[in-house]
Amino acid sequence: MNNPALPRAVIFDLDGVVVDTAHLHFIAWQRLAQRIGIDIDMAFNEQLKGISRRDSLAKILAYGGMDNAFTADEREVMAEQKNREYVGLLNGLTTADILPGIRELLRTLREQGVLTGLASVSQNAGHVLSVLGLQADFDYVADTRHIMFSKPDPEIFLAVCDALKVLPSCAVGIEDAQAGIDALCAGGIFAIGIGSTLRGAQYRLDDTAGLTWAAITQQWKRHQAGN
Ligand code: B16
Ligand code: MG
Numbered sequence: 001m002n003n004p005a006l007p008r009a010v011i012f013d014l015d016g017v018v019v020d021t022a023h024l025h026f027i028a029w030q031r032l033a034q035r036i037g038i039d040i041d042m043a044f045n046e047q048l049k050g051i052s053r054r055d056s057l058a059k060i061l062a063y064g065g066m067d068n069a070f071t072a073d074e075r076e077v078m079a080e081q082k083n084r085e086y087v088g089l090l091n092g093l094t095t096a097d098i099l100p101g102i103r104e105l106l107r108t109l110r111e112q113g114v115l116t117g118l119a120s121v122s123q124n125a126g127h128v129l130s131v132l133g134l135q136a137d138f139d140y141v142a143d144t145r146h147i148m149f150s151k152p153d154p155e156i157f158l159a160v161c162d163a164l165k166v167l168p169s170c171a172v173g174i175e176d177a178q179a180g181i182d183a184l185c186a187g188g189i190f191a192i193g194i195g196s197t198l199r200g201a202q203y204r205l206d207d208t209a210g211l212t213w214a215a216i217t218q219q220w221k222r223h224q225a226g227n
Helices: 021-035 042-049 052-063 072-088 102-112 125-132 153-164 178-188 215-223
Strands: 011-013 116-117 172-177 190-194 201-207
Touching: 011 102, 011 153, 021 042, 021 052, 021 072, 042 052, 052 072, 072 125, 102 116, 102 215, 116 153, 153 172, 153 178, 172 178, 178 190, 190 215, 201 215
Parallel strands: 011 116, 011 172, 172 190, 190 201
Antiparallel strands: none
16 A cells, blocks of 8 residues: 555654653663662663663663572562652653643644554553643553563554554654664654664654654655655
């Protein structure tokens, strides 16, 4: 099937695309890592973006040479501690933390009749959306309980396409994580990357401020034309 002249759906990542929570995940992981003697910095944190809680902890332990230092039960406790820390940091979250241009883009997508989906691997996604009052802005929010594989596997994005009844080739996905861009590409979804270091996206922006429907459709058309 040929791709439509305009995208039929836009699928958003949450942390780092809709809301400025990516640094809160980092702070919570950094505190946990410090307690067990592992130093992580923001460059390392890039590897944790879009990665599930359990897989993030595994990456941190491997980075600190502690792959085999803890039992499965101890890892569960550590992941739970990180989550408590993160949820505590979310107490300070307000609508001012919605990233620039996102509210306007969501409004325009509604006006244009373009479907909206959320593909976050965060188990706190529902809570964050409700704090921000954004629940009604999404036609479908991925249910992480039914997602088996973490990004860069395309499963979560394909599940959202399925629920919205839109072919992957008719959708756009917006991501701030390399794992997320890789997942979109693997799923055959037009990838928009937010961040200066991302590779492989069809369109890349340094931040969300320029993320307008006009810019998205312009890039979509350019891509369809093969430019
Ligand atoms: P939680 P996204 C991801 O959300 C974050 O990027 C990642 O840092 C975090 O570890 C993951 O959610 C799991 O979050 O511990 O709250 O379940 O970027 O997919 O919206
Ligand atoms: Mg993200």
